[in-house]
Amino acid sequence: MGPLDGIRVVEFTLGIHGPYAAMLLADMGAEVIKVEPPDGDINRQAAVVGGPYEVGSQFYACNRNKQVACLNLRTDDGLAAAKRLVATADVLVENLRGGVLEGLGLGYDALAAEHPRLVYASASGWGPKGPYATTASVDIIAQGAGGSVAHTGTPETRPLPAGVALADHAGAVFLALGIMFALYGRERTGRGQRVDTSLFGSQLGMQVWEFSHVLLDRGDLSMGGKGHPIARGIWHVFDAADESFVLAWVTDARFAALCEVMGWDDLAKDARFATPLDRVENHEPLYAALRDGFIEWPWEELRQRLEATDQVFSKVNTYTDLASHPQALANDYVTSFESAEYGTLPMVGFPIGLSETPATVRSRPPDLDAHTVEVLADLGYSGEEIGAMIASGAVGHPAE
Secondary structure, three states, rough: OOOOOOEEEEEEEOOOHHHHHHHHHOOOOOOEEEEEOOOOHHHOOOOOOOOOOOHHHHHHHOOOEEEEEEOOOOOHHHHHHHHHOOOOOOEEOOOOOOOOOHHHOOOOOHHHOOOOEEEEEEEOOOOOOOOOOOOOOOOHHHHHHOOOHOOOEEEOOOEEOOOHHHHHHHHHHHHHHHHHHHHHHHHHHHHEEEEEEEEEHHHHHOOHHHHHHHHHHHOOOOOOOOOOOOOOOOOEEEOOOOOOEEOOOOHHHHHHHHHHOOOOHHHHHHEEEEEOHHHHHHHHHHHHHHHHHHOOHHHHHHHHHHHOOOEEEEEEOOHHHHHHHHHHHHHEEEEEEOOOEEEEEEEEEOOOOOOOOOOOOOOOOOOOOOOOOHHHHHHHOHHHHHHHHHHHOEEEEOOO
């Protein structure tokens, strides 16, 4: 039994921002019912992985432990079924463009009046207020708008986005956190409330140190390059002969030990690098010297020397590396699910450990229309009514 056992979540979502937030709740035991249109979430077709289990990797990543009901909200019966479903929910999660659910009578104001305990969680691109409130956005737009792109890259590369869906995932975590705040508040007040997060706002929240520095200093930051625009000293990506690695938090003792184990007597005696402040002020020639020194060493030999001198470092891991990384496996950050249809399915695990009520993987991401009949029956529809709704196209996935 998870900590959210007994909580029902109904989601009208697509992509990562909304679905991943709802999946985090599902991993913690909530019953999550995803409402999809008759032709399914478009992300079922995004980056489809071949093999026996053909699935869009984006959908796969964000929709385990859920039920799915295909409801055609453009029909009266499909919309009525959606409203009946929402009436049973503790939480509604949506990340559709502003105004879509309001036009269907599924906006916050309409539902809060009828269901005062409902937690209504909206994930938008730009936030609910202001001139961009109804403007479309996606991950890379939010990265660019939210400041991270401007400070990633080098003068030669110019601004660069992160190579991952950084804004989507950050937004999802903030959304799930906001839902938990609201559920806890409901326990104390008896009332639900609206939760609003956005890709744009989440980007600012994920850069609170850097942005605060600029707000106080009144001067913008440079690009981070292979390090960080504020964190100087030794805080950098370097290259060994055959791998790249990151090195940081090199104290006086660690710097002296590093120079000794590497045989860098001249570097140890260089007055430009004598103190931490000297190494900050002269970080460019220091980095150049370290780059020239590290590149000569095969990674395994260099790793042993870094480890022996208590350096804070890591090889730059690829996703292939992480799939079998002993630390990821030991903490269930990488896990798997035994599927009756497809055997062992690898999955990214839940990133938070709870000693008494840990996250569980109870089901793989659902096939389209897998639970429509079951969900409608639970809402009180008779078999005859369900059959008529399927025949009319109000619910279910149309036959090919």
